[in-house]
Amino acid sequence: MSASSSTPPSPPPAIEARELTKVFPLQWSKGYMVAVDKVSFTVNAGEVYGLIGPNGSGKSTTMKLVLGLMAPSLGTTKVFGLSTSDVRARSEIGFLPENPYFYKHLTGAETLRFYGKLCGLRGRSLQERIGELLELVDLEHARDRRLAGYSKGMLQRIGLAQALVQRPRLVVLDEPTAGVDPIGSREIRDLILRLKQEGISVFLCSHLLEQVQEVCDRVGIIFQGKLRREGPLDELTAIENQTEILLQEASPALISKIQALVQAEGADLLSIGRPRTTLERLFLDEVERGLADARSAGAHSAEPSPPPRP
Amino acid sequence: MDPQPDIPAEYHGRPRRPLVRKTLVILLVLWTFGAVRGAWETPLIARLRGADLLQAVPAQETETKLGRNAVLAILGGMRPLMAVYAKLSAVDKWEIADWDEVEKWYGITILLQPEDYQHRIDLAWHCAYNARAYYETSQHVPSGVDRAREMEVWTDKGLAYLDAAIPEFPDRGELLQEKAQILERKKHDPCAAAQTYRLALGKKGVLGYVERFVGYQLAQCPGKEQEAYTYLKRLYDEGEKNHLPTLIHEVKRLERKLQIPLLLRIPDPEPDLPGTRNTVPGLKVP
């Protein structure tokens, strides 16, 4: 970058993958398998990027290449301009693996202390950070409980907290809601959105399309190791030759008029009906209603965790 | 994911197979390290053996040496534990007077801990005292001739074990002391006993009384009376510490036998001194 440039230098992208390729040798034979095939994508700073694809499509391998847990056969990956093989790059990354298992003999606070110390945090700043994170993932009540006694959702949340311990600028999440119930899933989704608000870049691998659609700015679709489509979510999901009109309190007469107008213009009216809520939304609404009823009846919930969410 | 046979040519040679390459590099480094460290290791081992910090099995038949070395090598530090077990087994067989088994289990104990001379002493003691005493009164061997033969066989075995062990522990006096005691008490050979006690003098583990034992045995050895008298008188003249009942008794006896002039004789002992003894408490006597 030239020092004499008149415009200020743009920040480096959170992830920059170029022609990323991973070829695995097959055991006991001379054959090999291309797990990731010339995948190029960019995750801009502050963006939530979703990499979606079916099981075995190359998502996890791509993620490991980004994390530096694997070396690419060809191509490069950079995190904030640093090669992923550079230890410094990993100061900028927080990683939550799929179904994380941490040291079960440690408590929640000890787990965060352990990862914090690995990131060079010490003393009071580390203690404060542990408190913040436990509050953030709503595990203060379980701070001194061993992880062996954590539920799957709690493990996922403590995993997310450890990923954030050194205040990374990029968070890599591998199937963050795998095996988590809808309430826990919703909490994690909300947390991802909060991270985005904070300007933290998120790289999310998932095969839960709805979840990706809810939180991601851009998505890439990977299949058989190749990146098939990539771009902003709105662009990718828009159907170019169709238009959707959503009305509220429309009378039958108004709908008849619209139908006539469409017919007169020679266009096709594909469907008229009531929009449906998602099953997840329906489930969450019912749970929240039930909790509200219980509260109003003065009943005490037997479940200390998780508390109700708005 | 299925292998893709129609892989593009540009990926050829891309899948890295580092395991084979790296294993070869590691073997090469280990070999080089082995070649280099030999120059340090061999003299270090020699020095440690010289400083009595490493077991050096002395020259023996190759088979025995290899066997012992193999046990040393394979069982290593676990040998003391196994030796205790073997010794417990030997004690168990001793209680039922199965002397062949006692011998076998002591053999194993010695194989496990060849560096512990005490096992050799124990084995010799079992043979020359316990097995011998057993055959002296055994009802299982009715013939008196056979019993006498067995007694001699087991006594000789005890001596043979000690004779085999003594060259392995040239600096230890306990083995010679044990041999001398068997010669004295069971073979009734004071001349050989005196000579063996004398060999033990100045070696490790030999206490002061052995010096007196040399004199006591010489005193019993036919033809050695003058030498015994000179030896014991010298000890007597060293002072009060050696004015012990047995020593005084032997000197007085030799004075009479050698007709030493009265003026040169030592004073008579106190009349109430106890009788003579040639044993030391703590030593194992059946």
Add this chain to the structure above:
Amino acid sequence: MSAPNHAPMPDRPVPPIFSPGRIWTLAAATFTQLVRMRTFYFLLFFAVLVFGMSNVNLLYTAEQQLSTIRGTSFGAMWLFAWLFAVTATAVVIPRDIEDRTLYTILSKPVPRVEYLLGKFFGVLLVITVALGAMLLLSGVVLEFRKAGLIAETRIYLEQSPDITPADIQGQLDAISNEGFHPRLFTAAWIILLQAAVMAAATILVSTFASSSLFTIIVGIAFFLIGHGHRIAVDYWSEGGATNNWLAWAAKVVPDFHIFNVHEKIVAGSTAAPFVMAEITAYAGVYCVVYLLLGWYMFSDKEF
């Protein structure tokens, strides 16, 4: 959920390339991990063994009784140390991979060499603490038994009119010498050194092994070969064999014979400080070579 505080740190300090603090963090975690695996139950076995040996009556002499307690204690310490070094080291890394804990650790700014060193020192820490506890226990038992034996022997010897006070003192000194002696610290140190070399060798094996079982088997084989190595060398040096291939192969395998020094020290020999320093350096060189090779193997291992 509360409001997060996630202001990025633009002036993030560059993490050091090598950090003893991170190694200590990993070692401490490995220590607690192993302790929670009920490692120290071995100490109960040890206590039973040592107390049992102090009460077993094999018609030993007083010196023998004490030397048997010593030999048994150090035999158990030796067995625990090297076997634990192999099995614990063989388990800790594969378990991290299996539980994906390794992913979260290596995705932090932790160089892989530090991870290996953390595991190595964690295992050594457990062995050091265990050896210390065993040494203390055997010392207490030895001294307690020694006091009893000296009192009994004194009473017995003083009954004999034919034994001089000097002889009695000599006998009591001989018993006293068989009790706990500071030289036993050096024996325990050598046991620890051998365990360190075994842990380093096992780390090397575990960096390319596919299972813990394989690592344990290879580790134990490595140990046995390391101890058997000297038989072959001594045999060749006497002209017993001239097999060039075997001579070549012997250079690849280690020679652990030197660590048998602890047996003689337990039996009564004393090692001079410079000898101890040389053996320590010897073990250190082994550890460095094995750990460097392990790092070489682990540096670009893919998970």
